[in-house]
Amino acid sequence: MPLISLVYGSYCRSEPFVAELERRSGYRRLEESDWIAAAADACGFAAEKLSRVLTGKTSIFNAFTHEMERSVACLRLALAERLTEEGLLLCGRMAYLVPKTVTHVLRVCLIADRKFRAEVASRERGVDAKEALRILQKDDEALAAWVKAAAGDTDPWSPAHHDILLPTDKTTPEAAGNLILQHLESPAVKPTxxxxxxxxxxxxxxxxxxxxxxxxxxxxxxxxxxxxxxxxxxxxxxxxxxxxxxxxxxxxxxxxxxxxxxxGKDFHQADVYRRFDFNLPSKILLVDDEREFAQTLSERLLMRDMGSAVAYDGESALAMLQEDEPEVMILDLKMPGIDGIEVLRRVKQTRPEIEVIILTGHGTEADRVTCMALGAFAYLNKPVDIEVLTETLRQAKEKMRQNLAARRST
CATH class of the missing domain: 3.30.1340 (Histidine-containing Protein; Chain: A;)
Structure with a gap:
């Protein structure tokens, strides 16, 4: 019995089509949430991280952690373990991971023209036409990013990915179901x-x-x-x-x-292969308004297989925390705008599991006392011995790991 995969664009009114096909085929429907749960159980990944990967979002630390690639591998395994079964309706973006050599999967795409989708988005989100188009653009860009990670190109609607493309704005669920079930009888998709x-x-x-x-x-x-x-x-x-x-x-x-x-073909390019060491801190957010110092320190840490991203002011650092999950912060105190002490205070209020190392050249004893009282992991002075900083970073990551373990156990 062939399998059916179904991918669909946002705001295409796809649900009635999926429900109709599920009812008439008798197939068991597997949603993205099912894949994510299975992958999380199999690989020990947090479900939220796997969900973020499906939206095409890449961490600023990905060059060091390879989190995107490891997550895709985990999702691919969850999918591969089901392709040997029968009677499954594989719904959502995971379908882009199905290899073309597995021919007993009927690949169906539900899509609609942009005007129709914008009207649906406008009604469902309560926004004007301009904002609806912006939402569609963002959704399509996210899907394209995922397709690039999963299949190597950036066109989600390419016929190369699908056996059938159905316009939900120009057909009915019943007619679409008839066509899909008709194709399901084709010898081309029978298991061989x-x-x-x-x-x-x-x-x-x-x-x-x-x-x-x-x-x-x-x-x-x-x-x-x-x-x-x-x-x-x-x-x-x-x-x-x-x-x-x-x-x-x-x-x-x-x-x-x-x-x-x-x-591979990219072997001789400038990028270098790095094995990810799970014991080393590789998601370090370095916050310092002295650009040359910050870049030099980032490079020295990379030489020790510790990956870091750099923010040059407190406001940018706090914005990064909204989008990503650093393990450790190295934080200067004297910066324009939001200073280091205020950044530390906000981090500990909103993301207490992140360990913060203060690294400053102009701090006072009163600053040290304040920072430690606010929850800083360590207080170091510039210039710092790189070996001392490296060891402090190791200890900070271990402390963060303990923090997360304790939080999960409560």
Whole structure:
């Protein structure tokens, strides 16, 4: 029995179409929330982070944490484990992860023209036409970002992704259901030995990719009849050592008969392969209005495999906290606008799990007492010994980890 995948644009009035197809096909409907819950259970990721990935949002720390890539691997595994089943209606953006080699999935896209969608958005959101178009633009950009991460291009509506595109503004749920069920009888989407083997290969590749991601590696994985091919896409100095490490991890996955490695087309570009070390702080927000100092310190931390993002004033730092989740902040005190003490106060009020290290060249003993009373993890003076700062960052990350564990247990 073939599977059906359904993707749809926002404000297309897709729900009656999905409900009609679910009723008439008798298929079991799986929503994005189901995929996210399964992926979170399998990989230990927070469901909120996986939800954010599906919206195409990328963390400012992603270059160091590879959180987007690890999340996609986790979601891909959740999907791959269901492609061997029957009678499923796969709803939402996860469908873009289905490989084209798995031919027993009928890929359906529900969409409508922009004018129709804008009118629906305007009514449902209570906004004018201009704001409705802005909402649509934002939604479509987010979907394009997700499609790029999932499938490598930025056109969600491309016929390359879909077997059927149905305009919800020009047809009815009944007519759409008739067409989909008619196509479901086509020999082209019937399960075959080749398509089942492709689904099994996809599952094995997803398991290997997840095993590698759990050890901090971000690579591309393919599989065929138990033979796994790992593609390294970024330059690494000791290639043979990395290849052996990847092979060793991959061989632990049941079903792997052999492992091969190769370098990808981007291997010789300027970017460098970095294995993610889960024990090192890699989501450091460095806040200092001295730009040269901040950039130099950020580079020195990167040399120690600690990733950081930089904000040059308190207002920008607080704005970043609305969009991202740093583990540790390195915070200067004397800055124009919102100073370091006020930033510290607000961080501890709204995000108490984040540990804050004060690093200042103009502080007083009274400042130190105030900062520690507000909950700063440490108070350091410039110039700082990089080894002292590095060790303080390690301790701060461990404290944050304990904070989160304690919060989850309550």
């Amino acid at each position: 030995e080749d398509s089942r083997r492709a689904a099994a290969d996809f599952l094995l590749a997803a398991r290997v990719e997840t095993a590698l991601a759990n050890e901090g590696h971000t690579v591309t994985v393919a599989a065929a009849d138990g033979v796994v091919e790992i593609t390294i896409n970024k330059y690494v100095l000791m290639l043979s050592r990395l290849e052996e490490e990847l092979k060793t991890i991959a061989r632990t996955v049941p079903g792997v008969r052999d492992v091969r490695t190769r370098v």
